[in-house]
Amino acid sequence: MKLLAVTACPTGIAHTYMAAEALEVAAEEAGHEIVVETQGSAGSTPFTPEQLAGADAIILAADVEVRDKDRFAHLPTVTAGVKKAIGGAPALIEQAVAAAEAAPKGTAAPAEPQLAVKQTGPGVGSKVRGWLMTGVSYVIPFVAAGGLLIALGFALGGYQITDAPSVTESFSWTSHTSWAALLFQLGSLAFGLLVPVLSGFIAYAIADRPALVPGFVGGLVAVEVGAGFIGGLASGLLAGGLIFWMKKWKAPKAIAGIMPVLVLPLVGTAIIGGIMFVVIGQPLAAITTGLTNWLNGLSGSNAILLGALLGLMMAFDMGGPVNKAAYAFAVAGLSTNSQTALLIMASVMAAGMTPPLAMALATTVRKKLFTEAERENGRAAWLLGASFITEGAIPFAAADPLRVIPSLMAGSAVTGALSMAFGSTLRAPHGGIFVVPLIGNPFGYLVAIVAGTLVSAAIVIVLKSVGQKKKAAATTESTSAPRAAAHA
Template identity: 65%
Template sequence: MKFVAVTACPTGIAHTYMAAEALEQAATAAGDEISVETQGSAGSTALSTTDIEQADAVILAADVGVQGRARFAGKPVVEGSVKQAVNDAACLLEQAGKAGSDAAAGAPADTPADVPAGTPGAAATEEPDTSERTGKPAAGSGMGSRLRQWLMTGVSHVIPFVAAGGLLIALSFALGGYRITEAPAVTEQFDPASLLSWAALANQIGTAAFGFLVPVLAGFIAFAMADRPALAPGFVGGAAAVAVGAGFLGGLVAGLLAGATVAALQRVEVPRAVAGIMPVVVLPLLGSLVVGGLMFVLLGKPIAAVMSALTSWLNGLTGASALLLGALLGGMIAFDMGGPVNKAAYTFAVGGLSTGSETALEIMAAVMAAGMVPPLALALAATVRSKLFGPAERQSARPAWLLGASFITEGAIPFAASDPLRVIPSMVVGSATTGALSMLFGATLRAPHGGLFVLPLVGRPLLYVVAISAGIVVAAAAVLIAKRIGRTPTTSESEPTPSETAAVAA
């Protein structure tokens, strides 16, 4: 059979491409053909119209909203998460094969009358395509899964703004000190020969980038729910949330409200003469009026009160409470290594950056430090005691060094997939250790990504490295001990040599 697929994860860095590779390998093993479009950060080559027309079924392995779903109208669609594709691509292919066979046998498609079956792209581009419209089998398309996709779509579009703004602000502090925020506007006073002027410029550009966080979050949540007509209402709702002080939480509510409002308006039947202007005039106008009005008049202030309470709670965290929060977030980051639990912890940290509080910066530092531990710990363990790991794991150890240093936790997935009961608990313990220590040391970070490469921008960098190193040693030691439990030593598996033991200790 022939399939087409789209893979997309929130950050668009690792899972997107790992899922694509897993699907391609599974299809090759089954004797099928597949063309995969990776909607990741590195860009992608779109599926050709010919590939879509010839496909027996479509696989959407995504944790965010898939762009261009209208292309697949009339085709059997099977949906799943990127984690499903990475861990069990064969199962998704099997579901897609069954859906394609059923469609070929003449099973009822329930395809809308205005979208001829088998005609990709026939649906109007201004109207979002969903699995209900195609009327075809879909895996993992329940309300909870779709809500996560909507939220992760918003978060994935926010990350570049956080990265750019956070790095520029951190750079400005490194060049001009923390009082650089009091510098006059560069539009009024800028000296090209002054380092402080350049620091002020970086700070003010970074602050401007941060100003887009909530509107972008709301806009792209709405976009994932109801396509382009919902963008304007989402952005307007997000801007209203900022204006009333509702912050990140207000952006979440505004985005969901905008998407739901526009989706409801799209279902209203209108005369054909009016249909042409609905997506570009009527829907954005009515959606913006409804969402903006509700955020300004009804919902904004209560949400702002909740955000204020949350900020006060975060700022009040000290001692044992801060340690427990760091350990909890660190453990979550390692639990599924890029999955929903990991992204929940990461989203919490990124959302806090918009408050600018010291505790929020400490949380971001703890989360990124904890996320570096699993790949680095497993790379170390596989290097020190290679006989406890299989050939594929030993091969994965080499890229895991770079992936871990870059804060790409997914570098640990090959190890976890082959031995989850030993690897995952060990990594959770190590990452929790790092998260707790980072909070204890008071390390801070404004950049949401970058790993060790943004170390010069970390507050208390030496203690930060100590926290990461401690977690790596704990996780590596734990996984080596776990690997020995329940194993029968062979002649090729001797006890660790003194040099290997010393390497782990180091």
């Protein structure tokens, strides 16, 4: 069989490429050819017309909306999440082969019409999650660039840089304060786009390009009325749902051609903008204000417990929906500009760095407990962990989930709690060890990471050692029983 596959995850960094590699290995072992298009953060190389024409089936392994999906309308399709591709690639290959055999070339459904509504999964829950993750995936580059620029501005000019005049009014090429102000103001502008981008691409995931303008404008209104990320989520879902419904209209032939470029964006923007301004904007702003006050009120043991909880979430599925929920909570808090939000961001990143570092340490200290492939993954996990790519621990968790996942959760909870207790703060939403100079109380931050790494590595080693002893004892009993019977 000649198979195609598309892999895509919200961040477009680790899961996307790990899923692609797993599918390639599984297809080769099964004796099939496969070409994978990775729709990651570095862009993608689309399938050629020859590859599309010669394929027997396609696998869509994605947690976000697959781009240009109408290219595959003529092919039998198998849909799954990226984690399914990472841990169960052989089964997906088998499903694709079975689908191809059941529907030979040329018998699949015709191509989708121009205004067909996108689908993201079999159930309502998976569809909503796919829409939200699509929005988050487009937000992350803005968050990373804006957050790092703001952090660099603070590092160069101090926290008083927030009071600096606009660089359009006062800028000196020889003043480090002016350069700090430039970095800070650029980062602030990038951060100002977070909510509109989130809203726009949630709407895009639901109803394609005609929903972009209503989504973006709805997000801008959410910022204007103070509704923040909660308002962006609401406006994105509303805009996408409205355009979803409007696309089902049977337009007269005279205006059918301008529906996607004029009528739908115009009507959708007017309706969503009006709803956000005069109906739900203020209630959502009140909720956002309440969340900000709650964050500002967290202190002492409550903050430490929150850090532990976020640590547990970061290590539970290592890049999956629970991990992304904790990360999205931290990033959303940055927009409130509260001190507690900075504590939360530091706690979340530290806890997300711990799992790969712990597995790297465990494979270094007790090599005999791990396979050669795991030891190789362990060497790569040092850099992945240092770069805040929690997915570096996934191969170990997939191979031995009952021992590895609880161990990693324990260490990340320790790291998250200690980071909170030490009062470490972070304005940049990503960067790992490379933004430590920009972290408040960097020494305490590093101590928290080291402590959590040691805890997880120690627990993993103990559990795996016990498991090997039990396995060896069972093997001894099974071999000694026939000998005893023969002797008798």
